[in-house]
Amino acid sequence: MLKVEHLTVTYGSTQAVTDISFEVKEHEIVSLIGANGAGKTSTLLALSGIVEKDSGSVWLKGQDISRQPAHKIVQMGLCHVPEGRNVFPQLTVEENLITGKTICKNMSKAELNNWLEEQYELFPRLRERRRQQGGTLSGGEQQMLAIARGLMSDPQLIMMDEPTLGLAPIVVDEIFNLILKIQSLGKTVLLIEQNANMSLSVCDRAYVLERGHIILTGAGEDLLDNPTVQKAYLGI
Ligand SMILES: Nc1ncnc2c1ncn2[C@@H]1O[C@H](COP(=O)(O)OP(=O)(O)O)[C@@H](O)[C@H]1O
Ligand SMILES: [Mg+2]
Numbered sequence: 001m002l003k004v005e006h007l008t009v010t011y012g013s014t015q016a017v018t019d020i021s022f023e024v025k026e027h028e029i030v031s032l033i034g035a036n037g038a039g040k041t042s043t044l045l046a047l048s049g050i051v052e053k054d055s056g057s058v059w060l061k062g063q064d065i066s067r068q069p070a071h072k073i074v075q076m077g078l079c080h081v082p083e084g085r086n087v088f089p090q091l092t093v094e095e096n097l098i099t100g101k102t103i104c105k106n107m108s109k110a111e112l113n114n115w116l117e118e119q120y121e122l123f124p125r126l127r128e129r130r131r132q133q134g135g136t137l138s139g140g141e142q143q144m145l146a147i148a149r150g151l152m153s154d155p156q157l158i159m160m161d162e163p164t165l166g167l168a169p170i171v172v173d174e175i176f177n178l179i180l181k182i183q184s185l186g187k188t189v190l191l192i193e194q195n196a197n198m199s200l201s202v203c204d205r206a207y208v209l210e211r212g213h214i215i216l217t218g219a220g221e222d223l224l225d226n227p228t229v230q231k232a233y234l235g236i
Contacts, residue, residue, distance in 0.1 A: 001157050001188045002047075002078070007056030009042045015167040016042035018212040019056075024157065027190040029179065031199040031220065034209035040192045041083055043209070044159050049073045060157065074102060079155035083162050083192075085146040089135025093126050096134045096145055100152030119148040122181065139187045140171035145231035146177065151187075158182065159190040162188060164198070176202050200224045208233075 001025040017039040024030045032040050045051040047058055049070035057066045065073050074080075087096050087168040097116055101107070120127035123144045129137065134145060143163050150158055160179070164172040176198055183189055193199035200206055200220040208216040208229065216228065223229045230236035 001028075001057040001061060002190065003093075004043075004047065005057045007043065007046060007058070008054040009039070009051060010054050011042075016212055016224060017046065020207075020209070020212070020214045020219075022207050022214060022217070024188055024190050026156075027183065027186065028204040029183050029191060029202060029210045031191045031193055031203040032209055033193055033196045033199060033206055035232075037211075038209040039212040040209055043189075044080055044082075044161055044192060047073075048078060048158065050080070056113070063159065070188055071102065074153050074155075076157040077154075079150040079153045079158050081146050081150040081160045081163065082085055083165070085139075085142045087134035087137070087142050087145050087149070089133060091133060092131050093125065093145055094130040094138070094196050097126075097149050097152055100149035110155075111155050115152055115154075119151060122151070122178070122185075132134040138171075140174065143167065143171075143175060143226055144178070147182075151182070155187065157188045157190060158191075161192045162194060163191070164193065164195055196229065200229075 004023045007017055007020050032043065034040050042051065046053045049068055053066065057064060060076055060078055065076060067153065078221055094116065097119055101115060125141060125144060126148055134142065137145060147163065164175050179189060179191065180202055191203060200223050203220040206220050206223050207214050
């Protein structure tokens with residue numbers, strides 16, 4: 001589904017990501033874990049064409065997307081749910097969702113309603129709140145809205161940047177359950193998390209990023225048993 005080769009990202013003199021290569025196979029949940037500043041967000045921003053790549057190539061379903069503009073990459077089936085949710089606070093839940101349908105210009109009302117209906121099935125709480133302003137939702141609901149808005153673009157691969165950051169434990173569980181549900185709908189997920197324990201438990205495979213380098217990779221359950229991971233990320 002996604003193949004990244006020798007990706008490097010720099011900001012001025014700061015090298016955020018150094019020559020990383022990894023892949024995500026169809027229907028997998030792959031986690032990228034690492035401490036603050038490890039380069040996780042920069043990796044996603046480079047994949048979705050929001051920040052420039054210094055070098056490296058990115059392939060989505062065999063197509064080279066390394067030089068494609070961000071809006072094209074979304075249309076090709078890769079969507080990015082950014083860190084910090086970024087819902088439009090003044091727009092209603094439903095209006096926020098519609099902004100995720102980037103090509104709704106020629107879409108009939110019925111067709112658009114079908115798309116909304118699909119999200120409301122997956123996120124019943126958004127249906128109840130569909131006329132409420134985005135900014136008045138709880139943190140967990142805003143995160144659900146951000147994910148649902150991403151799904152409106154009908155992605156094959158959805159990338160989420162720290163979707164559980166700052167949420168209460170019970171809401172964190174809910175978000176992880178939703179991620180598994182999204183996978184069961186046939187989507188592929190690339191997940192960035194500081195919550196190593198949970199993300200290694202739900203993912204198929206993971207990569208550990210340290211200061212811009214991938215230092216470890218393996219199945220989620222194997223990494224949970226890995227002494228380096230336990231010491232650095234699980235506090236064991
Ligand atoms: N816009 C930016 N300008 C300069 N440096 C940045 C910028 N964004 C991130 N960095 C730096 O790049 C490194 C990786 O950051 P980031 O990708 O946000 O890491 P993570 O998401 O793993 O916390 C950090 O050293 C950070 O300070
Ligand atoms: Mg980050």
